[in-house]
Amino acid sequence: MSTRDTSAPIGDLPRIRRPANSALIAADIGSLAQVAACSRSQLPAMQGGNRIG
Template sequence: MSTRDSPAQTGDLPPIGRPANSALLEAGISSLAQVAGFSRGELLAMHGVGPKAVRLLEAALESQGLRFAD
């Protein structure tokens, strides 16, 4: 899937950018609850997911009382 074909935002995920969103979708991740099952390192290892996306995801997780698996 090209990033052009990927939506800018999916489910309850924050707007983290098309490349990061596409990487999460390709990994089968479409919700914050699913993101919480991964560590920061696992997310950063995904092509398209960078430090800024991880910071945005962390803030969204915290607002829902969730956190990364690490």
């Protein structure tokens, strides 16, 4: 993965690909705890059904 495909980390989240990063920002998620509180079906749905990461 090239660095241009990733963006700066949000909160305590690790670096992830830009589409996933944008999806989390749009959902107002900024911490690992908030990601952990999401269901397994919610995360892919945030990015239009594509796998996040």
